[in-house]
């Protein structure tokens with residue numbers, strides 16, 4: 225039995241599982257909360273997500289192919305269209321209707337922020353809000369969706385924590401940061417995010433100068449870091465030049481100890497730097513987190529007494545408190 229990933233509460237939330245740009249290569253196979261799903265773009269243009277199991281003899285549909293939006297099972301060629309509807313059985317005599325129980329039990333799927341989001345049950349909440357997405361001053365840059373060998377609990381805890389910066393992010397931005405964390409309040413932020421705001425000095429190595437737009441070796445940032453349950457974290461960075469860099473950090477549990485991770489960036493820059501250059505530094509930062517987190521086995525203990533916390537951990541402690549409550553663990 226899983227610790228958290230089979231909790232039915234999580235099936236009511238939207239989870240990012242793929243980039244929209246991957247859909248032409250469909251069918252895509254993903255595992256969400258322990259459930260294998262197949263994803264493709266149907267004949268009506270909408271994204272379809274369904275259990276990756278053919279109703280006929282249980283072949284994985286993700287091993288099949290998509291032609292004009294119709295997904296064909298690789299075993300006996302049954303075909304599924306918009307909404308997962310069974311539209312053709314190749315062995316059937318002309319005029320014989322398809323069996324009504326042969327339709328796929330499609331789950332909810334939608335596109336947002338360049339990503340495919342899936343919800344396995346009736347949604348209890350929307351996709352997390354990033355208001356900058358409709359602000360013409362900001363451009364959006366997407367990243368690949370990667371599978372990481374770490375628990376979604378540890379990754380989300382990590383994103384709500386900035387005391388690891390001077391230790392984990394020494395190869396990127398973290399060396400200049402004071403290890404001492406001033407007192408801060410955990411509070412409601414804008415657009416439904418919950419977290420904290422802080423001021424921090426960061427290193428600005430040569431690899432970062434293009435995207436920070438500044439030459440100084442150390443820069444000052446005003447930041448906010450907040451979560452929306454269950455696993456979304458928004459980190460906003462504002463430089464003294466007015467440049468803003470918004471990160472949406474998305475963790476999706478494959479199971480208890482494996483997850484998908486991707487991040488989306490919004491920036492109010494002048495577009496003079498390529499998208500690849502903008503995200504290269506953030507990807508280096510992510511690699512530092514990945515190296516650390518993949519060394520830590522298992523699920524983050526969800527009981528507050530399961531690990532020791534200090535004042536500076538208030539943000540991640542609050543996420544864990546609300547997450548445990550969401551799961552009905554207290």
Ligand code: FES
Pocket residue numbers: 278279280281282283297298299300301302
């Ligand atoms: S198992 Fe899919 S068509 Fe037979």
Ligand SMILES: [Fe+2]
Pocket residue numbers: 382388389392393509513
């Ligand atoms: Fe980090």
